Amino acid sequence: MKLLPGKTLIKFDEQFPVYNWLYPMKGQELDVTSHEKIFPGLDVGRIRDRALYFHIPFCETICSFCTLNRGLGTTGDEAIELYVQALIKEIRIKARYESVTCRPIKAIFFGGGTPTTLTAGQIRRIGKAIHDHFDMSQIEEFTFEMEVKSIDEEKVVAMREIGVNKARFGLQTFDPVYRELFNITATLDQTYEAAALLRRYFDYTSFDIIYGMHGQTIEQFSKEIQSAVDMGTETIEFYPITNIVTQASLHHGYVRNNLEPLSFMNKMSMSIYLNQYIRACGFQQHNGNGFYRIPEGQQPDPAFISQAYTNLYNSFFWSHSDDDLIGFGNSAVSQTGAYTISNDENRATYTKNLLDNGDFRMNLIQADDIPYEKSLVFRLPFFGHVPKDRLEWDRIPQEFKDKLGNLIAEGLIVEDPDEYRITELGWYWYVNMMYYMSPSSDQKILDDFVALKDRVRGITDGERRMIPLPVV
Secondary structure, X not given: OOEOOOOOOOOEOEOOOOOOOOOOOOOEEOOOEOHHHHHHHOOOOOOOEEEEEEEEOEEOXXXXXXXXXXXXXXXXXXXXXXXXXXHHHHHHHHOOOHHHHOOOEEEEEEEEOOHHHOOHHHHHHHHHHHHHHOOOOXXXXXXXXXXXXXXXXXXXHHHHHHOOOEEEEEEEOOOHHHHHHOOOOOOHHHHHHHHHHHHHHOOEEEXXXXXXXXXXXXXXXXXXXXXXXXXXXXEEEEEEOOHHHOOHHHHHHXXXXXXXXXXXXXXHHHHHHHHHHHHHOOEEEOOOOXXXXXXXXXXXXXXXXXXXXXXXXXXXXXOOOOEEEEEEOOOOEEEEOOEEEEEOOOHHHHHHHHHHHOOOOEEEEEOOOOOOOHHHHHHHHHHOEEEHHHOOHHHOOHHHHHHXXXXXXXXXXXXXXXXXXXXXXXXOOHHHHHHHHOOHHHHHHHHHHHHHHHOOOOOOOOOOEOOOOOOO
C-alpha cells in the first residue's frame, strides 16, 4: 500500500480491508501462563487511566457477519449460570493483586456475544462483584451491549442499578433481504420497542448499522441512513462491512441472491455520501465509525471530528500508551504497558478450570517496548485528535514522526498549537492511516492475515485498488 502525493481525493493506491486490530501486533509470544505469574509483577506505575472489559460469549442466534468468540445460549441456560460463576471468580482472583486494583476505573464495557442473555439477577451479581472489588469513584462510562430480543424492563432496571449509563444494540440493517442474509431474527417492531425502552433509562443509546454489503445500492443506503436517523437515538455507529472476516454462509446467501461484491471505490463513495447525509441531518463524527446527534440549538464542532462527545471505552482500546485495559471472561484481552494478555479462548475449559481449580489459562505477548507511539498509530486516525501533551516525543522512534509529517504534508492530518487532528479528507482514509503508521513488522502480520483470509473458500470481496489512480 502506497501513500499517494498530490492534490487528489485518492490518497492511497488501495483500501485496507480490515478495520480494527490490536496494537502492537509484533512481540515475543511467551508460554501459556497463569495469573500468579503475571499480575504480581506488572509495573503499572506509569498507568494514568484504566478501563474494564467483560465478555459474555452467548447469543440466541448467530449472525452471519460476526466471527467474534461466541456460541448459542438463551437466558436461563445452565451453561450461562456456570459461566457467570466463573466470571465472578475471575474478578475475585484478579482483585487480589494490587496491580489490578490500584487505579480507579474510568470506563466499563460489557460485550460479547450478547450480554443481555444474562438474567437480571446475574447482571446484579456481576455488578456487585465489580463494585466490591474495584474503585468506582471516578467511573464516567458504563456501556452494555444488547440484542433486542433478549431485552426486558427487569434486565434494564438491573443494568441501571449497577451503574450502566450507555446502551448499545446491534440493529445492523433495516433491509429485509440483508436482515435474512445476516440471520437477524428480531423483528423491527421489537427493535423500535427496545430503543424506546432504553432511551427512558440511559443517558445515551446507540446502535450499529453495517453498509457496503454485496449488491447494496445508494438508494438502499439512503433509506438505511434516514431510518437510522429517525430512530431518535443520541448516537449511531456506521460500519463498512469487513467481508474477509464474515462467515461463508453469508457469502453463500449473496450467491443465492445474485448479489455481487462492491469495489472498495464504491464503498468509499458510500462513506463520502454518508458523511454529507448524516451532517445534513444534524450529526457529526465523533470517531472513525461513530456519529453524534448535535443537541438542538448547538452548533457543530468547528473541527471535523467533534470533541463534544466521546466513546470513552473505545479510547482505551485505541489508547494512549499510559492507559490500560483489563479484560474478564473467556478470550478477553488485557493490554498494559508492553504486555498483551489473552484469556483462554475456549469457554468450556475457561469455566471448568476456574470452577474446579480457581485458575485459568492465559497467553502472554510482550512487545519489544512500551508502545509510546500508540497515540499516533491508533488513536489519532480513529478518534481524530491527540493532545500534544500526551505524546512522549523523546521515546517515540523517528520513523513514526516521519510518517506523521508525511500525512500532514498530504492534508490528512493538521497540526494545531495544542494537538494533532484529522481532516475530512483524512477521515475517508483513517483505516489506511492506521496501517501506514504501523511499523513494517506489524504491517507484515496484517498482510499475512489478509492473504490467509483471501484464500478461504467461498469468501468474496470487491476490488481494493483505488481507480482512477492519479498520475504522479
